[in-house]
Amino acid sequence: MLPAARTRIRIFAIAAAGVLLTGGGFAAGRLTAPGGDSSTAECAEPRKVSQEYLDAFTAEQEVAEKRTNGRMVANTILQNPDCFGASERASAQTILDNIDQGVQEDAFNDLQKCVDDATDDFPLNSC
Template sequence: MPSVARILGVIAVVVGLAGGGFAAGRLTAPESDSTASNCAEPRKLYRHYVDAITPDQEVAAKRTNGRILANTILQNPGCFSTADRASAQTILDTIDQGVQEDTLNDLKECVADATDEYSWSDC
């Protein structure tokens, strides 16, 4: 009989450890439903701005939509892939570079149009 008591005791310990491990795992596991619901709004906004960018838009509107699109991805890293985040950062860098080039081109044009010293004040 003592061997049966020992076996039952070992079984109780094993079940207790397994149950405790399972409970600890459930308590520390990320909740996929919560993540999915948290990503619904950013993905909806992403889809809206992807669809809003058209070839016939003005450059300023494209830049604004591109910034909103990129910031939506970058501010919600758990909702988008690494490739999406890298593309978003590239979009922001390209937009910033375009703005700087436009500013420089406007300044060059202003300087070229300046014919006297008073025209320089408009640049």
């Protein structure tokens, strides 16, 4: 084979490989990307549920009820990552972290109060 023919074959092979890699990358991206209409339909319910719990928050609610609603919103978002953006997922995780921290602080404060209130009639081991 002539050197010029070899060079043309190499150039053709490199170009073909580039086209295949680019097309394959594009196809893989389309397959793994969130869907269009079907994704919207699949996300309607999680978005509706999260919005309902967000709308249910009031200043008059008990702390336990606020925590329950907060967990419902956060879990709905975190369990449906394709339906919510990165900032919404980060906020949901922060909500869960704050709720857990509040529960731990309440438990510690309750224990501290119990220890402080312990007397001969109400022994410490009752805490």
